[in-house]
Amino acid sequence: MTIADQPANSREEPPVPLLYRDAMMLVIDKPAGLPIHRGPQAKRRVIPVLTDHLDALRFGLPRRPEAAHRLDKDTSGCLVLGRHPRAMTELNQLFRDGRIGKSYWAIVEGGPAEDEGLIDLALGKQSPERGWWMKVDPAGLPSQTRYTVRGRSAGLAWLELEPLTGRTHQLRVHCAASGWPMLGDEIYGSAPREGGPGLQLHARAITVPLYRKRDPVHVEAPPPDHMHEALRSCGWA
Template sequence: MTGDDLSRRLLYRDALMLIVDKPAGIAVHKGPKGGESLEDFFSVLRFGLPRNPALAHRLDRDTSGCLVLGRHRKALEKLGLLFKQGKIGKTYWAVVEGGPKEDEGLIDLPLGRLDASRGWWMKVDPSGQPAQTLWRVLGRSATTAALALTPLTGRTHQLRVHSSALGWPILGDPIYGNGRGGAIGLQLHAREIEVPLYKGKEPVRVSAPVPGHMQEALAACGL
């Protein structure tokens, strides 16, 4: 990863917000163990402002797609409130093992921490925080299904835990599925984001292209 790589992945820019196409396999910020992160390269996205943009939300290391950055403090405050209020629409594409029998539905399962030793790993927990995910089948193969997933809440690992809990884990998921070894990579992509940033105007809608590591699995499902 280089600054030039990140510049080429810019999907949207205005006075308040940037949206980049995050590649899979890189953390958005440094964790306790350090290592390279996307934030290391934010200086190339200043576009004349005195400070680097900053993350308005997070994506998992192995998830690709639309990532929103605020260009300055006031922008981050506005975006943070929109995310907190659930006003930002997010659609993910995923390829799952097996797949649901129906063509669409709602997952309504609360989530909590798996245990204190597992960091941010999560589980379905009746006493946990409410978590809801809309899903719709985009296509199927003999052994997999391509889904559009819309999280109505923003819990850690929500889509991954919900899919696994219903018996169709996301392909390549090393934590909640059968993806240990990760040869194909996590088949989860933040495909589209919708941000109602400006009063009296249509929401900003941005889509991220399908990443290379998901094209084969999606094609097998007819996409």
């Protein structure tokens, strides 16, 4: 049975929104602004990170769950957690093999001329000093993103994005390099460092073919509050 938007039952409210739970994995709705790990920026300031909450997501198991993939700090939405080592091994293999379907919603400035298409631009690191910041680089790693325009308004477009590869900041760099940066992107767009609208990128849905004799698990996350205004202007209801 395919599972979409199915909340997991639990006696206590989880520390982050829980979208799905079974014996192998959890899918949470990661809030925008919550880093997954305590990286260099989180170490310099006392800010919460996802790993602070993992003990509360054990749900009776002896081990804490682990994130099976990454989402940027400012990206909200579906994040898969493996509940034990065997689950992590299987999930990691599915991600490596490209068998997990991922769909993102984004609001971009301007927008593509065509209503659908493929962005095929190799990506590499900007420089050692820039850490994870990326750029289009013909000598970099092959990177592909499929896009569909879901709606438009004056100066904005609502895109559904499907990353066919999993490079760091891939969706943000691909959109910016195509001439339509994401609204609220402080690195690759025009958003100010302070007081901006927040990054308009949301991991809307994920499809995980984890079980051989069952349909893939499909989970969707509702868009975050800070994207509602722009989404509505582009036709979302």
